[in-house]
Amino acid sequence: MNGYGGTILRVNLTDGKITKEPTPAQLARDFIGGRGFGIYFLFKEVPKHVDALGPENKLIISTGPLSGMLAPGGGKCDWTTKSPLTGGYADASMGGHFTAEMKYAGLDTIILEGISPKPVYLFIDNDKIQLLDAAAFWGKGAIDVEVELKHKYGEEYQVAAIGPGGENQVLYACINHDYGRQAGRGGVGAVMGSKKVKAIVLHGTKSVVVADPENYHKAGLALYKACKDAEGLAEWSRYGTTVVTSWCNEVGALPTRNFSAGSFEGIDQINGQAMRKEIVITDKGCFGCPSPCGKYSNMKRYNTQVEGPEYETIGLMGSNLGIADIQVVGEANRLADDMGIDSISAGSCIAWAMECYEKGILTKADTDGLELKFGNADAVFTLIKKIGHREGKLGELLALGVNRASQQVGQGSEKFAIHVKGMEQSAYATHNATAMLLAYMTCDVGAHHNRSWAITYDLQVGREKVVPEKVARIIWLQNFRPMFDVMGSCRLQWVELGIDRDLYVPLLEAITGVKRTWQDLEAVGNRIWTLTRMYWLRENDGFDRQWDLPSPRFYTEPPKTGATAGQITKFEDVQRLLDMYYEQRGWDSHGLPTPATLDTLNLTALVA
Amino acid sequence: MRLYADSAKCSGCRACMVACSLNLFQESNPKKASLNLIPHFPAPGVYEMKVCTQCGDCAAVCPTEAIKLNERGAYYVDFAECNLCEACVPECPEDVMFVRAELANAAWKCDLCGDCVSVCGTSALWIDN
Numbered sequence: 001m002n003g004y005g006g007t008i009l010r011v012n013l014t015d016g017k018i019t020k021e022p023t024p025a026q027l028a029r030d031f032i033g034g035r036g037f038g039i040y041f042l043f044k045e046v047p048k049h050v051d052a053l054g055p056e057n058k059l060i061i062s063t064g065p066l067s068g069m070l071a072p073g074g075g076k077c078d079w080t081t082k083s084p085l086t087g088g089y090a091d092a093s094m095g096g097h098f099t100a101e102m103k104y105a106g107l108d109t110i111i112l113e114g115i116s117p118k119p120v121y122l123f124i125d126n127d128k129i130q131l132l133d134a135a136a137f138w139g140k141g142a143i144d145v146e147v148e149l150k151h152k153y154g155e156e157y158q159v160a161a162i163g164p165g166g167e168n169q170v171l172y173a174c175i176n177h178d179y180g181r182q183a184g185r186g187g188v189g190a191v192m193g194s195k196k197v198k199a200i201v202l203h204g205t206k207s208v209v210v211a212d213p214e215n216y217h218k219a220g221l222a223l224y225k226a227c228k229d230a231e232g233l234a235e236w237s238r239y240g241t242t243v244v245t246s247w248c249n250e251v252g253a254l255p256t257r258n259f260s261a262g263s264f265e266g267i268d269q270i271n272g273q274a275m276r277k278e279i280v281i282t283d284k285g286c287f288g289c290p291s292p293c294g295k296y297s298n299m300k301r302y303n304t305q306v307e308g309p310e311y312e313t314i315g316l317m318g319s320n321l322g323i324a325d326i327q328v329v330g331e332a333n334r335l336a337d338d339m340g341i342d343s344i345s346a347g348s349c350i351a352w353a354m355e356c357y358e359k360g361i362l363t364k365a366d367t368d369g370l371e372l373k374f375g376n377a378d379a380v381f382t383l384i385k386k387i388g389h390r391e392g393k394l395g396e397l398l399a400l401g402v403n404r405a406s407q408q409v410g411q412g413s414e415k416f417a418i419h420v421k422g423m424e425q426s427a428y429a430t431h432n433a434t435a436m437l438l439a440y441m442t443c444d445v446g447a448h449h450n451r452s453w454a455i456t457y458d459l460q461v462g463r464e465k466v467v468p469e470k471v472a473r474i475i476w477l478q479n480f481r482p483m484f485d486v487m488g489s490c491r492l493q494w495v496e497l498g499i500d501r502d503l504y505v506p507l508l509e510a511i512t513g514v515k516r517t518w519q520d521l522e523a524v525g526n527r528i529w530t531l532t533r534m535y536w537l538r539e540n541d542g543f544d545r546q547w548d549l550p551s552p553r554f555y556t557e558p559p560k561t562g563a564t565a566g567q568i569t570k571f572e573d574v575q576r577l578l579d580m581y582y583e584q585r586g587w588d589s590h591g592l593p594t595p596a597t598l599d600t601l602n603l604t605a606l607v608a
Numbered sequence: 609m610r611l612y613a614d615s616a617k618c619s620g621c622r623a624c625m626v627a628c629s630l631n632l633f634q635e636s637n638p639k640k641a642s643l644n645l646i647p648h649f650p651a652p653g654v655y656e657m658k659v660c661t662q663c664g665d666c667a668a669v670c671p672t673e674a675i676k677l678n679e680r681g682a683y684y685v686d687f688a689e690c691n692l693c694e695a696c697v698p699e700c701p702e703d704v705m706f707v708r709a710e711l712a713n714a715a716w717k718c719d720l721c722g723d724c725v726s727v728c729g730t731s732a733l734w735i736d737n
Contacts, residue, residue, distance in 0.1 A: 068638075069636055100622070205711055206637070207640070213634055216630075220627075220630075221726055224623065233729065237619075281654075282616070285729075286621065288626060289623070289729065291729050296653045298652075305649075305652075
């Protein structure tokens with residue numbers, strides 16, 4: 001099949017059976033790849049109401065047609081599963097070089113099923129596929145395991161591994177690859193750990209056949225040229241995602257002390273400039289990327305290295321913890337990576353615990369003696385390790401995520417647990433940014449920004465405005481942006497360099513032989529979006545609009561300081577946003593897609 | 609003319625390697641590229657690039673004279689005349705003379721097509737005298 005590896009690999013860990021099947025042409029036509037394949041297999045194959053950490057859940061890893069190809073940022077693969085953190089749909093997009101290796105091994109999707117009786121790692125060298133004993137790696141940090149496996153097999157092999165967090169099933173454990181790229185959110189690493197899979201080692205040397213080699217070459221070079229000619233390339237490549245840090249601070253979007261404010265007095269010590277000056281040693285790109293946002297850093301004080309920190313980690317493990325020191329943020333980032341826990345969720349959990357401590361809801365008796373005040377770097381380092389190992393009372397509590405932790409602790413702490421649907425909110429404070437707030441409320445994995453990033457749009461049209469156009473913008477972004485995750489490429493060339501998205505149309509066509517306009521692609525995006533919604537409904541009895549509400553902090557507690565001091569979104573506006581959103585999506589007032597909508601999207605049979 | 613690389617500017621993305629294989633073999637396959645990238649991670653955290661200097665040592669030892677000069681003044685492998693003897697491989701001072709029988713039935717090297725330069729977003733590659 002043009003542009004695809006052509007094979008679905010199924011690995012049953014319970015009995016060790018490894019099988020291959022051809023990638024169905026109709027699946028490629030209807031769902032294209034990446035997260036499209038992920039939700040299709042999740043919905044079709046994982047029975048209703050299974051335990052996310054039990055044998056019936058599956059971990060589905062998918063490439064897309066642009067993965068590994070002459071396509072800027074074609075380094076993305078998608079890890080889909082039922083989330084142990086939220087109980088709903090989860091997919092995590094991972095960069096690096098794993099997806100290209102998978103494609104060149106001839107694989108479109110790897111489906112991990114069952115539970116292995118003992119720790120194993122999956123070894124794939126083209127057609128040689130084995131489950132090998134991982135006893136020697138179990139218990140080790142994700143970085144160490146990658147070092148050892150690369151040493152054993154060589155630089156051409158790509159490795160994705162979990163750390164102690166995944167082994168111990170920390171509910172937001174991640175999967176690490178390429179010394180700093182993660183399948184980060186929703187607990188995909190906990191699912192891998194529950195299956196006792198410590199790592200996947202990949203090597204592929206097969207060529208990928210495309211439909212129209214000449215136009216593929218032409219369209220690929222045209223896209224690279226557009227990226228190289230882009231005005232913003234130099235600035236973006238210098239700072240990567242940290243380029244927004246100071247701007248977020250200025251507009252009150254930088255999460256500060258558990259999202260109690262959106263501006264931080266220590267900004268100059270943690271922004272992109274501080275990072276570049278103090279710790280960055282090289283740029284680090286994912287496969288095929290002409291605009292590398294990855295920054296590789298050396299923290300001299302600790303004599304350690306990390307890829308990062310990204311803006312998200314600076315937000316959640318810097319300002320949100322009251323930390324005004326880029327070396328501390330870098331070291332916290334490295335510890336989270338080595339433990340194999342998502343730095344966004346971990347940062348949010350620690351911030352919540354710090355607020356509890358400062359309010360007297362948690363005491364030293366609860367924190368194993370830690371002085372858990374905002375800004376205490378040593379406490380942060382200790383706690384990251386405790387969470388990864390599920391050690392002590394607080395490590396165990398915070399391993400559950402901020403939603404469950406706050407429900408256990410109570411005493412009003414639920415009100416400052418910053419999440420939607422159980423997923424900790426990523427690094428944009430939304431006290432007065434209604435489009436971004438709606439984006440978080442309706443994102444299909446919980447409070448994550450990557451589906452629709454709209455904070456600049458809020459500023460452009462009026463941040464407090466609640467109008468149908470704003471809602472339409474969010475829906476368009478939700479249908480459009482995740483299509484990059486479907487195609488297997490990065491969206492940031494479009495987002496950050498402003499590349500004309502129409503340049504992708506001839507490239508996709510030359511690779512796959514199927515002509516698709518962006519209108520066609522957005523229709524697929526809408527279909528996938530609606531299917532992920534149906535997954536939430538299927539898995540959670542009584543699912544309704546309450547699930548789409550944000551943290552009360554954003555509609556009850558105006559920040560006391562910073563750019564958004566005194567500002568807040570009214571609760572009635574939160575509800576109005578949802579009403580308009582449901583109406584425009586063709587969902588009923590409870591947030592359920594109507595039968596007519598399912599029919600229009602040709603989903604009726606699939607969800608029956 | 610030859611290809612130059614500044615390893616300090618390389619971000620390890622391998623776009624050059626895909627572009628190279630596409631021009632050389634009309635196939636997408638970075639394992640069939642004629643330049644190499646060696647990452648050194650997690651420490652010290654640098655990429656090392658290896659490119660052909662067109663020194664001609666490979667051509668000098670080729671028993672079938674399969675390595676010839678093209679119109680760009682670069683040495684290239686005439687696939688039809690290569691017998692896979694591997695005599696060229698140890699001669700290459702940069703380790704960018706490739707023979708991998710499982711991947712191709714001829715040796716391959718950089719023919720200075722320039723596509724790697726076209727796709728490199730960090731200007732780590734360029735062609736000069």
